[in-house]
C-alpha cells in the first residue's frame with residue numbers, strides 16, 4: 001500500500017516538474033531571512049554594538065528586516081506555486097477514485113458503490129491538504145537546513161560539528177518511528193471507514209433492524225467498532241512521544257551544545273557575535289523549520305501516505321485472490337437463482353397438478369428440488385378457499401420506476417387462493433411496496449398483469465365501489481380533520497354504527513375512541529400518534545369488507561401484541577389478505593410467505609422457507625438472535641409448532 005502511494009505521489013510530482021522547480025526557487029527567496037539571520041546578527045554584534053558603533057549595528061539589523069521583507073515576498077509566490085501543484089493532484093485523486101470504483105463495479109457486475117466514492121472523496125480533500133502541507137514543510141525544511149549549514153560554515157566551520165550530528169540523530173529517530181506510526185495511522189483510517197460503512201448501511205436499513213428487534217445487537221456491534229477506533233487513535237497518540245523526543249534531540253541539543261561550548265569557543269578565538277549568530281540560526285531558523293517538518297511529516301505526511309495508499313487499494317481492480325472469491329460469489333448467486341427459478345415455476349407446476357384434482361384449487365409453494373413435494377405433503381394439503389376472497393393472479397409482472405431503470409419486479413408469477421393470507425417480507429428496498437401497489441392497481445406494470453377473479457385490476461370500477469373490491473392501506477395512514485366517524489366510514493359511507501363499533505373493537509381501537517371522546521368528537525390528526533393513525537386506518541379498511549385487503553406495513557407503528565390483534569381481525573373475516581410484514585412474527589401468521597430480494601423471490605410456508613430460503617432463514621435468524629434465542633433451523637419443529645413458537649414470541 002505504501003509503495004502504491006509513493007508511486008502515485010512521485011508520478012504526480014514528476015508530471016509537474018516545472019511547477020515544482022518554480023516552487024523551490026521561490027522557497028529559496030522565502031528562506032533568505034533564515035539563511036542570513038545568524039550571519040547578519042554576528043556582523044551587527046561584532047562590527048556594530050561590541051565595536052562601539054551602534055549605528056552600524058542598527059544598520060545590520062535594518063538589513064535583516066529587509067531580508068524578512070524579501071522572505072515575505074518569496075512566501076507569497078511560493079504559496080501560489082503550491083496551489084498549482086496541489087489542485088491538479090486533487091483532480092488526479094478524484095479521477096483515480098471514481099474511475100477505479102466504476103471499473104470495479106462494472107467488472108463485478110454490481111451497482112457502483114456511490115457511498116464508498118463519497119467516503120473516498122472526503123479522503124481526497126484531506127489528502128490534498130496534507131499533500132500541500134507536506135510539500136511546504138519538507139521543501140521548507142530542506143531549503144532552511146541548507147541555508148543554516150551554509151551560514152554556520154560561513155561563521156565558523158566548527159559550529160557545524162556542534163549542530164549537524166544531533167540534528168541527524170533526531171531525524172534518524174523520527175524516521176525509525178515513522179513506519180510504526182504509518183501502520184497505526186492506517187488502523188485509525190480503517191477503523192473510521194468501518195464505522196462510516198456500518199452507519200451508512202444502518203441508515204438504509206433502520207426499519208429492518210427495528211423490525212427484527214436487532215437494536216441491541218446492532219448497538220453492541222457498532223459500539224465495538226467505535227471502541228476499536230478509539231483504541232487505534234490512542235495507540236497512535238502514544239507514538240507521538242517518539243516524535244516529541246526526536247524534535248527535542250534535533251532542535252534543542254544543538255543549542256545546548258553551542259551554549260555549553262561557548263567558553264571553549266571564545267578561548268579558541270570565536271567571537272561573541274559568531275556565537276550569537278549560531279544561536280540565532282538554531283533558534284530562529286532551524287528549530288521552527290524542524291518543528292514544521294517533524295510535525296508536518298508525522299501527521300500530514302502519514303495521513304497522506306496512508307490515505308493515498310488506501311485510495312489506490314480500494315480503487316484498484318480486484319486482484320487474483322479477490323477474483324477467485326468473486327467467482328465463488330457468482331457460483332453462490334447462480335445456485336440461489338436456480339433455487340429461485342424453481343420457486344417461481346413451482347406454482348404453475350403444482351397448480352396444474354391441483355387443477356387436475358376435482359377440488360378446483362390450484363396450489364403453489366416453494367419447491368426445493370428433491371424436498372419440495374415431501375415438504376408440501378408434510379405441511380399442508382390443498383389451500384382452503386375462504387368465502388368472499390378474491391383469487392389474485394399476477395402473470396409476468398415486470399415493473400421499473402423508469403423505462404431505462406433496472407426493474408424492481410421482473411417477470412413475477414403469483415397466484416393467491418380466494419381468502420388466502422399472504423405475507424410479503426424482504427430487506428428494505430426489495431420491492432414489497434411496489435408489488436403491493438401493482439397488485440392494488442395503483443401502479444401499472446410495464447409487462448404482465450394482475451387479475452382479481454379474472455378481472456384485470458386496472459379495469460376495476462373507480463370511486464366508492466373500488467373499496468368493495470380492494471383496499472390498500474399504506475404505512476403512512478391517512479387521517480383527515482373531521483369527526484372520528486367520518487374518518488372511519490370514509491371507504492364505507494353507509495356503514496351502520498354497530499358495524500363501525502365492531503370494526504373498532506376488532507382492531508383494538510376501542511380505548512382510542514374513548515380517549516378521543518367518542519365517534520362524533522372532532523379529530524385533529526396532529527393530536528394522534530403514528531400508531532393511533534394506523535389503528536383508525538385499519539378499522540376503516542375493515543368496514544367495506546373488500547375481497548382483497550393489502551396492508552403495506554400498515555401496522556408498523558403498533559407494538560407486536562397490538563399488531564397481532566389487528567391482523568387477526570383481517571384474517572378472521574372473509575377476504576384475501578396481503579400483508580407487507582415488517583416482523584417475522586407477522587409473517588408466521590400467514591398461510592404463505594413471499595420473500596423478496598431484488599428481482600429474486602421465494603414463496604412458501606414459514607416452514608418451507610426456513611428449509612429452502614437462505615434469505616428467509618437470515619431474516620428469522622437475525623430476529624431470533626436479537627432476542628437472545630437463536631433458532632437453528634435443524635432444531636425447529638417442521639409443522640405448526642414453528643408457527644406457534646414464533647407466535648408466542
Ligand SMILES: Nc1ncnc2c1ncn2[C@@H]1O[C@H](COP(=O)(O)OP(=O)(O)OP(=O)(O)O)[C@@H](O)[C@H]1O
Pocket residue numbers: 207401408426427428429430431432433434435
Ligand atoms: N417513486 C419511486 N421512484 C423511484 N424509485 C422508487 C420509487 N419508489 C420506490 N423506488 C425504488 O424502488 C425500489 C423498491 O422500493 P419499495 O418501496 O417497493 O421497496 P420495499 O421493499 O417496500 O422497501 P421498504 O421496506 O423500505 O418500504 C427501491 O430501490 C426504491 O428506492
